[in-house]
Amino acid sequence: MADFRTSTQRERWIFQSHDLMERWAAANQRAAQTLAQYGTTRLSVDLLDGSVSYPEPAPDHVEGSSGVKPLSYEEEQLTRVFYEQKIQEVCAAFKFPHKIQATAIIYFKRFYLQWSVMEHHPKHIMLTCVYASCKVEENHVSAEELDFDLIVYAPYRSIEGFIDDLEDFCRAGNGPFQRLKELRQAAISRVDKMMLTDAPLLYTPGQLALAALHKSNDLLRVVNFERYLETIFSRQHSDCPVEQFVQLTSLIYLLLRT
Known part of the structure; x- marks a missing residue:
């Protein structure tokens, strides 16, 4: 039987408050810098190998001239909570067990410890997390090569x-x-x-x-x-x-x- 005390969740995914703030601030700053440099923040993902690449600047883009303002740290936080609530609503609509809902929310939280909502649209990540939690629940699968762990204790x-x-x-x-x-x-x-x-x-x-x-x-x-x-x-x-x-x-x- 799985044991939380020896789990990767306890080892890798329980933080101090200042650790969370540092991670969110770093992701927010990176996305803001990308927006200033390229005029966009959306990253490209290679469907074959999963590699991530930053966008190429538009030919007429002047660094720092983007008319789009980046989200603030606080705005990102509100956005994450909004989509976490949507996860609960989706799971309730499909009458999923609480375990699936909790796993999906934890996946979502972990993802946005590494990325900004400006880099990956939370609507897509939300649905991906719900799908992944449905597939993974009760299946002991490791994804350490993705710097991610699929088994969640709720x-x-x-x-x-x-x-x-x-x-x-x-x-x-x-x-x-x-x-x-x-x-x-x-x-x-x-x-x-x-x-x-x-x-x-x-x-x-x-x-x-x-x-x-x-x-x-x-x-x-x-x-x-x-x-x-x-x-x-x-x-x-x-x-x-x-x-x-x-x-x-x-x-x-x-x-x-x-």
């Missing part, structure tokens, strides 16, 4: 695992297990919103799932969640205090308000 599966664990916790006299279905659905809705933020690139799926369950439980009051966290950390022999995890949850939810 918070939805972690939610299911925690709900199963919470059922045992409730049956031991710690809450009404009949309401866990309600808690599960509320947590899934919160993860849907998390997927449109930087959170999947900053935190592990388990952290996101626990944060979603914790916040949902704050509203629904199904179990004593702090007590449940204590049982988890004690079983894992973790030195992480409950208070530290609550602080992490607050940081995750700050992303939903930015």
Whole structure:
């Protein structure tokens, strides 16, 4: 069985906030420079070998004279979020499982860590990511030669695992297990919103799932969640205090308000 702890996702695709900003800024600056130099930002992709080439300047183009202004860093961010929402809408329309939706969004996020939306149109990348996630899901395929990894771990599966664990916790006299279905659905809705933020690139799926369950439980009051966290950390022999995890949850939810 695949294990997130030994996965390429944990090794290569969980970042610090400043790393994300540096990558996005570099892609934005590169695209802006290309626009100034060539009058366009669209890259050409060789269909045979997949190589990427920059456009040739138009014969009458004078560097820096393009009447088209490049997108700002903030405008690119808004564009990415818009198309991430479109991924959710497309997946919902086709009644795809949450796993496919999450995988497609993660692919989309990873792609635009390397490229600007000015270089590759997000509408095309969005559809490609949905298609790829449908093909790859449940198939352990590597694409390391593309500087890309296809296997994605999403918070939805972690939610299911925690709900199963919470059922045992409730049956031991710690809450009404009949309401866990309600808690599960509320947590899934919160993860849907998390997927449109930087959170999947900053935190592990388990952290996101626990944060979603914790916040949902704050509203629904199904179990004593702090007590449940204590049982988890004690079983894992973790030195992480409950208070530290609550602080992490607050940081995750700050992303939903930015």
